[in-house]
Amino acid sequence: MDSNYGYGGSSGGGFMPGETNSPAGGKGDYNNATLRPITVKQALDSSQPYPEAAHQIDGADVASVCFVGQVRNISSQSTNVTYKIDDGTGEIEAKQWIDSSTADTMDMDDGKGNAAPGKDQVELNGYAKVFGKIKTFNNKRFVGAHSVRPLTDINELHYHLMEAVAVHLFFTRGPPGSAGGAGNAGGGAVGGADSTMGGTDDYGANRSLPAMSATARRVYNLLKTEPQSNEGLHAQLIAAKIGVPMPDVARAGDELLTAGVIFSTVDEQTWAILDY
Amino acid sequence: MAQQTPRVLPAHLHAFHPSVANGARATNTVRLLGTVTSLRGDTATITCGNNGDVALILRPDSHLQMGKLVEVLGKVTDVEGQGIGVRVLASFDWGDPASCDYKIYEQLVDVTHKYKSVFYETD
Numbered sequence: 001m002d003s004n005y006g007y008g009g010s011s012g013g014g015f016m017p018g019e020t021n022s023p024a025g026g027k028g029d030y031n032n033a034t035l036r037p038i039t040v041k042q043a044l045d046s047s048q049p050y051p052e053a054a055h056q057i058d059g060a061d062v063a064s065v066c067f068v069g070q071v072r073n074i075s076s077q078s079t080n081v082t083y084k085i086d087d088g089t090g091e092i093e094a095k096q097w098i099d100s101s102t103a104d105t106m107d108m109d110d111g112k113g114n115a116a117p118g119k120d121q122v123e124l125n126g127y128a129k130v131f132g133k134i135k136t137f138n139n140k141r142f143v144g145a146h147s148v149r150p151l152t153d154i155n156e157l158h159y160h161l162m163e164a165v166a167v168h169l170f171f172t173r174g175p176p177g178s179a180g181g182a183g184n185a186g187g188g189a190v191g192g193a194d195s196t197m198g199g200t201d202d203y204g205a206n207r208s209l210p211a212m213s214a215t216a217r218r219v220y221n222l223l224k225t226e227p228q229s230n231e232g233l234h235a236q237l238i239a240a241k242i243g244v245p246m247p248d249v250a251r252a253g254d255e256l257l258t259a260g261v262i263f264s265t266v267d268e269q270t271w272a273i274l275d276y
Numbered sequence: 277m278a279q280q281t282p283r284v285l286p287a288h289l290h291a292f293h294p295s296v297a298n299g300a301r302a303t304n305t306v307r308l309l310g311t312v313t314s315l316r317g318d319t320a321t322i323t324c325g326n327n328g329d330v331a332l333i334l335r336p337d338s339h340l341q342m343g344k345l346v347e348v349l350g351k352v353t354d355v356e357g358q359g360i361g362v363r364v365l366a367s368f369d370w371g372d373p374a375s376c377d378y379k380i381y382e383q384l385v386d387v388t389h390k391y392k393s394v395f396y397e398t399d
Binding site for chain 2: 039041042070088089090125126127153154155158159161162164165168169
């Protein structure tokens with residue numbers, strides 16, 4: 001939905017009604033069990049297509065996120081602990097609810113939450129790694145944290161920031177391995193690192209596709225590998241096979257149609273590979 | 277918007293100098309990573325891998341230790357007799373420099389500038 005990224009623009013109109021009519025606003029959350037490494041800036045910039053929807057970064061829904069930063073403030077309340085996290089790209093609050101039955105690392109008798117260091121304890125101005133979900137309150141982004149733990153190895157910090165870029169590139173330029181073919185600048189430095197990321201099996205086969213979203217690539221690969229008549233496959237069937245919601249498949253189909261690598265056969269929703 | 281503090285190497289400091297009025301830099305506060313190689317009262321020097329040294333102007337409450345790897349957050353400024361340096365606002369001690377692969381940091385700095393939209397405002 002982000003106009004910065006070329007995809008989906010053409011299908012934006014068709015996408016919204018589909019989503020809003022669907023009874024399951026939060027359904028994606030359960031189907032999407034991914035944990036995405038991000039920077040604080042990405043969390044602050046994340047968009048929300050409509051209230052209660054999943055937040056989106058680079059046009060992709062995010063379920064859980066993780067990020068790393070320095071703890072600028074710790075404020076302990078009776079029901080939660082709020083950390084202000086700064087990673088150099090921005091500042092965001094991470095709110096961790098205290099489960100009174102299982103409170104261990106954040107015992108109330110720790111007082112202000114900055115109890116004896118050395119324990120598995122987050123320190124003020126120390127680095128921490130946070131896992132959680134992006135939330136919005138009063139138009140302000142914060143993170144509902146599942147876990148906040150101290151980070152002591154600087155390499156982990158650097159690795160995290162690089163991984164955030166790698167994932168960003170995955171969503172904006174497609175999976176690694178695709179960059180070479182269509183002359184799409186894959187981005188030298190990270191390009192090399194990307195190929196070691198694995199996960200190319202699902203999509204890596206076709207090096208000739210132009211830059212497009214990950215879903216589009218999966219649809220294309222399914223069309224390429226799935227036994228089918230010369231009528232191709234119906235979008236519903238594709239959605240079921242790769243486990244992606246219909247609106248996303250429709251969007252991916254639009255992308256592929258626009259790129260001229262597939263064509264519609266018996267109806268608008270049945271596609272086959274355009275072989276030449 | 278909270279202030280952003282780009283991670284840099286010594287070679288990039290000049291771009292964040294306050295005298296560079298190109299408007300592209302909303303900030304002249306940066307982050308540096310280096311090993312403390314000299315301490316003289318209220319000034320110090322850190323060595324940033326193979327990327328050279330940077331002179332620091334310390335705060336009374338900066339507690340740097342010789343030989344430790346530190347992450348420094350500070351304003352780019354001129355240091356008397358040593359050219360461009362950094363006035364320290366905050367520092368964080370990462371301990372033994374041997375536990376950090378400085379090459380990763382160099383790559384990271386490169387990546388943060390190449391894919392700026394992930395990290396910093398681009399205007």
